[in-house]
Amino acid sequence: MDSYGDFRHIRYTIPLAVILTGLVYPFKTGIDNFKTIYLLIIAVVATIPWDSHLLKNEVWSYPNHAVIGHTLWRIPIEELFFFVVQTYITSLVCILVGKSIIPSAYLPTLPITPPSPSIEEAKPKKAKHKIQNDYKRLRRIGLFGAISILSCVIIGARLVQIGGHGTYMGLIFVWAGPIILFLWVLSHQYILSIPRRNVLIPILVPTFYLWFVDTLALKNGTWVINPEKSLEIKLWRYLDIEEALFFLVTNTLITFGQLAFDHALAVINGFPDMFDFPIPSWPSIMLMFNGLSIPVKKYSSKRILDLRDAIIKLQRKSRSFSLASSVFEGRLRIDLVFLYAFCRNADDLIDEAQTPEEARKALSKLSQAVLTAFGRNNEDILKPPLSMLYDLPEEMAASLESLPVKSLPLGPIQGLLEGFEMDLTFPAIDKKSEKSPASLSDDKFPIKTEKELEKYGYCVAGTVAELLLNLVFHHTPARFTSQDREDIIQAGVKMGIALQYINISRDIAKDALMGRCYLPSTWLAEYNLTPSMVIEKPDRPETRTLRKRLLCIAMDIYSKNRGMIERLPKDCGARKGVRAAVENYLEIGRVLLEQDGSNVVIGKNQATVSKMRRLGAFVRALCC
Numbered sequence: 001m002d003s004y005g006d007f008r009h010i011r012y013t014i015p016l017a018v019i020l021t022g023l024v025y026p027f028k029t030g031i032d033n034f035k036t037i038y039l040l041i042i043a044v045v046a047t048i049p050w051d052s053h054l055l056k057n058e059v060w061s062y063p064n065h066a067v068i069g070h071t072l073w074r075i076p077i078e079e080l081f082f083f084v085v086q087t088y089i090t091s092l093v094c095i096l097v098g099k100s101i102i103p104s105a106y107l108p109t110l111p112i113t114p115p116s117p118s119i120e121e122a123k124p125k126k127a128k129h130k131i132q133n134d135y136k137r138l139r140r141i142g143l144f145g146a147i148s149i150l151s152c153v154i155i156g157a158r159l160v161q162i163g164g165h166g167t168y169m170g171l172i173f174v175w176a177g178p179i180i181l182f183l184w185v186l187s188h189q190y191i192l193s194i195p196r197r198n199v200l201i202p203i204l205v206p207t208f209y210l211w212f213v214d215t216l217a218l219k220n221g222t223w224v225i226n227p228e229k230s231l232e233i234k235l236w237r238y239l240d241i242e243e244a245l246f247f248l249v250t251n252t253l254i255t256f257g258q259l260a261f262d263h264a265l266a267v268i269n270g271f272p273d274m275f276d277f278p279i280p281s282w283p284s285i286m287l288m289f290n291g292l293s294i295p296v297k298k299y300s301s302k303r304i305l306d307l308r309d310a311i312i313k314l315q316r317k318s319r320s321f322s323l324a325s326s327v328f329e330g331r332l333r334i335d336l337v338f339l340y341a342f343c344r345n346a347d348d349l350i351d352e353a354q355t356p357e358e359a360r361k362a363l364s365k366l367s368q369a370v371l372t373a374f375g376r377n378n379e380d381i382l383k384p385p386l387s388m389l390y391d392l393p394e395e396m397a398a399s400l401e402s403l404p405v406k407s408l409p410l411g412p413i414q415g416l417l418e419g420f421e422m423d424l425t426f427p428a429i430d431k432k433s434e435k436s437p438a439s440l441s442d443d444k445f446p447i448k449t450e451k452e453l454e455k456y457g458y459c460v461a462g463t464v465a466e467l468l469l470n471l472v473f474h475h476t477p478a479r480f481t482s483q484d485r486e487d488i489i490q491a492g493v494k495m496g497i498a499l500q501y502i503n504i505s506r507d508i509a510k511d512a513l514m515g516r517c518y519l520p521s522t523w524l525a526e527y528n529l530t531p532s533m534v535i536e537k538p539d540r541p542e543t544r545t546l547r548k549r550l551l552c553i554a555m556d557i558y559s560k561n562r563g564m565i566e567r568l569p570k571d572c573g574a575r576k577g578v579r580a581a582v583e584n585y586l587e588i589g590r591v592l593l594e595q596d597g598s599n600v601v602i603g604k605n606q607a608t609v610s611k612m613r614r615l616g617a618f619v620r621a622l623c624c
């Protein structure tokens with residue numbers, strides 16, 4: 001079998017486990033430790049009687065020279081260590097691959113039951129049918145899978161009963177089959193809904209690796225499989241089919257175990273209305289089973305679909321925050337994604353309006369809708385959708401309805417909308433007119449002084465920091481004094497302003513196309529420039545100098561407030577996540593400063609950070 005008496009562990013399994021530990025370390029959360037430790041215990045407890053039985057029945061044996069000699073119920077300690085190290089390796093691969101998804105978004109959905117005909121009209125019929133068909137498909141595959149696993153167990157039992165060559169194969173089916181069946185019944189819908197790579201990579205990659213290591217061990221005679229109890233079919237030279245199957249089956253067990261945990265957490269974290277208490281970082285097994293026992297018909301399809309939309313928005317619109325989101329955990333991660341979607345949709349609603357008039361109307365409707373959303377309580381089941389009440393785009397209304405209003409203050413949301421309103425006070429450029437932008441009236445530009453720029457920065461970004469930190473405080477158990485909170489929020493607000501200055505520095509040319517110049521008029525006047533001149537020609541040596549000035553202020557604010565991030569709680573990935581979000585964005589500023597040194601043209605080279613550099617900044621942020 002798979003005892004690693006000689007140097008197999010030292011050469012192959014331990015180094016891989018160490019490498020994976022290093023790779024997962026930056027992202028690892030409390031829940032990951034919890035899942036892995038549970039699985040390690042289950043793996044050891046479930047495998048000992050089985051392996052001991054195999055040894056007793058001489059299905060396999062090991063030469064004395066190949067093991068240290070210590071045994072537990074006949075099992076060599078190298079073999080026991082193998083159960084641990086394999087479970088650990090496969091769990092880490094599963095955790096690493098799983099970081100890219102938010103499990104709650106992959107819960108199955110039933111078609112939304114329309115509470116009123118008007119919503120029915122609003123939902124595309126095609127999408128509804130797809131959901132219904134998908135759900136039926138999941139059930140069909142689930143049933144087919146269960147029958148297949150059950151058949152393997154029955155065949156296995158028969159092989160064991162007959163004895164002889166089929167014994168080893170039969171024992172694998174009889175032992176692993178029922179556990180796989182149990183996990184499949186619990187979580188097949190989730191397993192089938194998540195991206196294929198999240199299931200196949202943790203099963204197949206460790207399996208292929210262990211096949212390779214096992215081939216070497218069998219070749220060297222580290223252990224010997226009894227030819228009378230095996231089929232004597234080789235997958236390739238030295239590797240018996242039973243050995244190959246053993247690794248495939250055990251990695252499937254470990255992966256399904258990890259995914260069943262994820263499934264339970266997806267339900268518990270995804271539906272705070274059903275589990276309306278803080279989720280401990282080491283949830284009890286009882287709570288996990290409670291999560292798994294909720295029938296799909298009780299899931300809120302709307303919440304799952306809204307979460308999917310919010311994730312798509314985040315992935316499409318912001319690489320920085322999308323990457324940072326993978327570090328946050330559970331409900332905090334979900335709420336941050338909803339917050340992002342709301343902020344992004346609100347910003348787009350204004351920016352994409354055809355005329356300033358239209359933008360003003362949209363903003364006013366949104367402000368009223370925000371008040372209504374914050375005034376509502378959960379018991380109000382018959383609440384009409386905000387999209388209908390305020391004639392807002394479906395996506396905008398959905399992201400507002402998904403905001404965790406109970407854990408957010410209203411003030412910063414209103415501040416954010418005030419910031420968008422400031423954007424509307426820029427003089428409108430008539431895109432059809434022949435007139436040059438230089439004819440725009442310069443006193444109509446709202447950002448005249450550095451103070452006004454700071455106010456704008458507070459409104460559109462300081463408020464975002466305030467909202468984000470309120471979610472952190474809400475979802476983490478750490479108790480702060482009100483003074484601590486105030487200090488952290490103040491630092492966060494300043495950090496938000498710094499990020500906005502970087503955003504402005506990056507987008508000078510893009511903003512000019514929309515008739516906006518955020519560089520203060522007083523700064524421009526020092527170089528005999530006006531905002532309309534910047535709009536007409538954003539790329540000038542003076543603009544580059546001013547951009548550098550703005551970036552230096554941003555970097556200075558950053559250095560003064562960065563330390564406060566270390567006072568954030570570690571729970572839910574909050575500290576690391578905030579650090580990653582800030583550092584990722586800061587990297588844009590660093591690239592811009594480097595480009596200023598080489599006088600890169602503003603606008604031609606939309607300064608973005610290369611993938612590798614972004615990843616480097618991200619990993620550094622997580623490791624420090």
Ligand SMILES: CC(C)=CCC/C(C)=C/CC/C(C)=C/CC/C(C)=C/[C@@H]1[C@@H](COP(=O)(O)OP(=O)(O)O)[C@]1(C)CC/C=C(\C)CC/C=C(\C)CCC=C(C)C
Pocket residue numbers: 314317318319320321322324325328336337339340343344347460461462464465468469488489491492493495496499500503561562564565577578581582
């Ligand atoms: C991880 C995660 C999902 C975080 C979500 C963060 C979030 C809610 C961001 C909202 C962004 C947004 C669309 C705001 C609307 C106004 C706006 C455009 C603000 C600018 C953001 C840049 O967004 P954009 O989509 O343009 O980004 P890309 O460059 O296209 O990638 C801003 C620059 C503001 C961002 C400000 C923050 C996220 C707050 C930062 C402060 C902290 C993280 C707190 C630091 C804490 C301490 C204690 C110092």
